[in-house]
Amino acid sequence: MSAPTLPVEDSAVAVVNPSGYAIEFDNVCIAFDEKVVLNGISFRLPHGETKAVFGVAGSGKSTLLKLAIGLLRPDSGRIFVLGEEITHMSEQELFELRRRVGIVFQESALFDSLKVYENVGFRLAEEKVPADEIERRVREVLRFVELERTYDMYPSELSGGMRRRVAIARAIITDPEVLLYDSPTGGLDPVTSNTIVELIVKQRDVYKTSSLMVTHRLQDAFTMATHYFDKAANKMVALPRGQRCEVPLSFLILRDGKVIFDGDAHQLATSRDEYIREYIS
Amino acid sequence: MAFELELISPIEVAKDFALAVQEYTLLSAQSVANFFRRPLYMGDMLQQADLIGVGSLPIVVLTGLSVGALLALNSASTLQQFGGISLIGRLVSIGMVTELGPLITGLMVAGRNASGMASELGSMIVTEQIDAMRALGTDPTKKLVTPRIGATAFMLFFLTIIADLLGLIGGYAVAHLIFGVDTQQYWTTTWQILVFRDVFTGLIKPVLFGFIIATVGCYYGMSTQGGTQGVGRSTTQAVVASSVLILVMDFFVTKLIFAVFGYR
Numbered sequence: 001m002s003a004p005t006l007p008v009e010d011s012a013v014a015v016v017n018p019s020g021y022a023i024e025f026d027n028v029c030i031a032f033d034e035k036v037v038l039n040g041i042s043f044r045l046p047h048g049e050t051k052a053v054f055g056v057a058g059s060g061k062s063t064l065l066k067l068a069i070g071l072l073r074p075d076s077g078r079i080f081v082l083g084e085e086i087t088h089m090s091e092q093e094l095f096e097l098r099r100r101v102g103i104v105f106q107e108s109a110l111f112d113s114l115k116v117y118e119n120v121g122f123r124l125a126e127e128k129v130p131a132d133e134i135e136r137r138v139r140e141v142l143r144f145v146e147l148e149r150t151y152d153m154y155p156s157e158l159s160g161g162m163r164r165r166v167a168i169a170r171a172i173i174t175d176p177e178v179l180l181y182d183s184p185t186g187g188l189d190p191v192t193s194n195t196i197v198e199l200i201v202k203q204r205d206v207y208k209t210s211s212l213m214v215t216h217r218l219q220d221a222f223t224m225a226t227h228y229f230d231k232a233a234n235k236m237v238a239l240p241r242g243q244r245c246e247v248p249l250s251f252l253i254l255r256d257g258k259v260i261f262d263g264d265a266h267q268l269a270t271s272r273d274e275y276i277r278e279y280i281s
Numbered sequence: 282m283a284f285e286l287e288l289i290s291p292i293e294v295a296k297d298f299a300l301a302v303q304e305y306t307l308l309s310a311q312s313v314a315n316f317f318r319r320p321l322y323m324g325d326m327l328q329q330a331d332l333i334g335v336g337s338l339p340i341v342v343l344t345g346l347s348v349g350a351l352l353a354l355n356s357a358s359t360l361q362q363f364g365g366i367s368l369i370g371r372l373v374s375i376g377m378v379t380e381l382g383p384l385i386t387g388l389m390v391a392g393r394n395a396s397g398m399a400s401e402l403g404s405m406i407v408t409e410q411i412d413a414m415r416a417l418g419t420d421p422t423k424k425l426v427t428p429r430i431g432a433t434a435f436m437l438f439f440l441t442i443i444a445d446l447l448g449l450i451g452g453y454a455v456a457h458l459i460f461g462v463d464t465q466q467y468w469t470t471t472w473q474i475l476v477f478r479d480v481f482t483g484l485i486k487p488v489l490f491g492f493i494i495a496t497v498g499c500y501y502g503m504s505t506q507g508g509t510q511g512v513g514r515s516t517t518q519a520v521v522a523s524s525v526l527i528l529v530m531d532f533f534v535t536k537l538i539f540a541v542f543g544y545r
Contacts, residue, residue: 071412091420098418109413111405123417126320170417 022210028077039257055254102171161192334436349448353455370470373452382445387490395498399519402502403512434491
């Protein structure tokens with residue numbers, strides 16, 4: 001197997017100014033019951049960039065996201081989020097930091113005993129924002145995901161795709177500086193998947209939010225690499241042929257608990273690594 | 282079909298038990314400390330008080346009446362042999378207020394609510410709702426566990442008073458209708474026999490039992506592993522553990538109160 005396009009060791013050595021990145025992993029390791037899931041992971045997510053994380057099932061993609069928001073703690077290594085090292089933060093300190101980070105879980109993880117507006121406005125209600133302000137912002141963000149009509153419904157009344165969009169609405173209502181998506185299109189039909197991808201592209205291009213997106217659907221990432229969100233037309237449009245892949249999107253591929261690729265779409269397309277070529281073919 | 286029997290080392294079992302005790306103690310301590318930290322989630326506490334208190338009322342009314350009546354019925358035959366049927370009110374009163382009222386109410390509420398808490402929180406764990414809550418910057422022990430502890434301890438106190446009263450009424454019904462005990466004699470003896478120690482014992486126990494029910498139910502819910510099967514396992518374990526702990530706690534509290542106030 002040939003060497004990865006961007007060697008992991010180089011990234012780790014280059015850690016000079018942690019605050020310059022939205023997220024930074026420095027030689028992070030984690031194991032569960034002696035099974036090593038992530039082994040010396042290092043990467044950096046610059047501000048305003050979206051990084052698509054790939055890997056086969058069980059390669060530690062979701063674990064990586066949970067580490068990034070402090071829901072899990074690494075066995076070794078350091079994690080920086082928005083310039084702050086979260087590795088040794090107390091849970092109370094993490095609660096404060098998490099207010100600046102949004103996450104969309106794999107199965108949406110909506111509170112099933114709360115209505116859509118209570119789910120979406122949960123964080124605002126916790127921050128004691130006045131009720132009329134919460135309603136205004138919930139309606140605004142539901143309009144963003146085109147689900148305003150579900151305002152008064154329970155999650156059980158929604159389809160899988162709608163639940164995923166409500167989860168996105170819940171994650172972005174406080175305008176987070178970083179967004180983490182865990183398989184946002186997993187298990188959805190192509191049309192619904194495209195709607196979700198459009199929302200992610202909209203968040204990337206309109207609000208310039210830094211994002212880590214775990215997925216195993218390569219086509220979603222390529223759509224994101226070849227499209228941008230046209231604010232005037234209010235829809236995602238394809239980039240002209242010469243400008244393709246010139247969007248703030250990079251790729252990270254995990255294999256056996258290690259990063260085997262960290263680079264942009266051009267580098268991915270021209271990679272000579274057999275595993276990567278097979279993966280993207 | 283061959284079954285494989287996996288042998289577990291006693292040391293591993295002891296380690297797991299010690300770890301469970303440690304985690305339970307930490308969760309309980311943190312949840313109690315949360316009563317002194319803002320925000321307090323009074324709305325959630327009231328909602329839980331309604332679910333636990335008002336929801337448990339029918340079962341507490343029925344068991345209170347039945348236990349009081351059965352206590353009177355069973356003791357009456359013995360009392361009759363010694364010509365002491367007039368003492369039946371005393372016996373029902375002491376039995377219900379100090380022991381059976383708190384114990385039966387505690388066990389009933391444990392069966393109903395410890396299981397409910399374990400299954401609700403367990404389902405939230407397996408569907409990542411607890412992780413989502415943490416990710417949204419909210420402490421789940423503060424939002425979910427502390428209100429349940431406050432509500433259960435508070436409501437069990439009043440449910441026990443209701444069970445005691447209904448037990449006395451059940452005892453009166455048997456004593457008066459079957460054994461012909463005079464109404465005034467029954468109620469006078471039930472009232473006169475009670476001293477401060479009895480009432481104190483009968484009212485401190487439900488608060489402690491309420492604490493046990495909520496902390497055990499929440500602990501098993503929050504430590505659920507293994508999907509829906511794990512939720513079922515947590516629910517069963519919560520009921521068994523809270524019931525056993527209530528019985529053990531009952532013994533030690535009674536012994537302590539006897540040690541402090543002396544025997545009758």
